[in-house]
Structure formats: structure tokens, C-alpha cells
Amino acid sequence: MYLANLPADQLSSIKEVSAFYNISQNHMSKVIAQLAKCGYIHTIKGKGGGISLAISPDKIRIGRVIQQLENKLDGVDCLSSNCPLRPGCKLKIALIKAVESYITTLNEYTLADFTENNEDISYLLQLDPT
Structure with missing residues (x-):
């Protein structure tokens, strides 16, 4: 800014x-x-x-900048963790949708x-x- x-x-x-x-x-x-x-x-x-x-x-789209600068936007790294709920957990899907909504909303704005x-x-x- x-x-x-x-x-x-x-x-x-x-x-x-x-x-x-x-x-x-x-x-x-x-x-x-x-x-x-x-x-x-x-x-x-x-x-x-x-x-x-x-x-x-x-x-300059704000969401695009965030995507390019942030290493991880997936909320929780379920694939590399030893979480016992991983095989049946649906939280990951909700988190992915939340991040997608976050980026989509931010991409509605430019600097x-x-x-x-x-x-x-x-x-x-x-x-x-x-």
C-alpha cells in the first residue's frame, strides 16, 4: 500500500x-x-x-498475491500428519472450501x-x- x-x-x-x-x-x-x-x-x-x-x-489482485507469497494455504496438513481420523475425516474438505472462498473473495479486490x-x-x- x-x-x-x-x-x-x-x-x-x-x-x-x-x-x-x-x-x-x-x-x-x-x-x-x-x-x-x-x-x-x-x-x-x-x-x-x-x-x-x-x-x-x-x-494487482490481492488473492493472487496471497497465493504467490504464502507457502501453505490448506489450513491443516492432513496428508503428512499421523492423525487417527485421517481416513474418515471430512474436515479437510471444509477447510479446502474455506481457503478457496478466502482467495476468491480477495481476488475481487485489487490494490x-x-x-x-x-x-x-x-x-x-x-x-x-x-
């Missing part, structure tokens, strides 16, 4: 974003690397470098839905909402 509120030609830095969200730079670096690998963030290394969105916020024309977010980010 931070990068989506910056002017398109303005770069930010991992230090700046991690300070804003009060997250360690090490953790933020890992998140940024994943987002860059998925093509959401453009990174420029070296002096004068920085980070920016690589895709327009209206093209732009949460950032564009949102003066509250711009204020919190201390950015000009234009």
Missing part, C-alpha cells in the same frame, strides 16, 4: 518502508525479494536505486481498491492524495 501511494516516478527504499511499518529491514528485504520475483515490485540496486511498483495497482481516492490512507502515509 505504501508504494501504491507514491507518485509513479518516485522510488522508495526498504529502509523507508520497513521503518514506516515498524518491521525489521531483514524481514522486509525478504518480502520485497518475493514480491520482486513475482513481478509486483521493480528493484534498482546501487546508489540512486530503490523500489517501486512494477505493475499498476489496478492490475487500487484500497489505495486510490483514499484520503485516510494518504493521510496515514503522510502523502499527498493526488
Whole structure:
């Protein structure tokens, strides 16, 4: 959300974003690397470098980002556990449906839905909402 509120030609830095969200730079670096690998963030290394969105916020589906960043979304790993109920348990089916609904709902939204024309977010980010 931070990068989506910056002017398109303005770069930010991992230090700046991690300070804003009060997250360690090490953790933020890992998140940024994943987002860059998925093509959401453009990174420029070296002096004068920085980070920016690589895709327009209206093209970034929230559910898709979650799917790409999260290693496991299946709720419970019934296949690798030694659960005695595994052969007859129907909970796994309900959990799979719940995760599918979660992703489907989030895919109804883009990053732009949460950032564009949102003066509250711009204020919190201390950015000009234009």
C-alpha cells in the first residue's frame, strides 16, 4: 500500500518502508525479494536505486498475491500428519472450501481498491492524495 501511494516516478527504499511499518529491514528485504520475483515490485540496486511498483495497482489482485507469497494455504496438513481420523475425516474438505472462498473473495479486490481516492490512507502515509 505504501508504494501504491507514491507518485509513479518516485522510488522508495526498504529502509523507508520497513521503518514506516515498524518491521525489521531483514524481514522486509525478504518480502520485497518475493514480491520482486513475482513481478509486483521493480528493484534498482546501487546508489540512486530503490523500489517501486512494477505493475499498476489496478492490475494487482490481492488473492493472487496471497497465493504467490504464502507457502501453505490448506489450513491443516492432513496428508503428512499421523492423525487417527485421517481416513474418515471430512474436515479437510471444509477447510479446502474455506481457503478457496478466502482467495476468491480477495481476488475481487485489487490494490487500487484500497489505495486510490483514499484520503485516510494518504493521510496515514503522510502523502499527498493526488
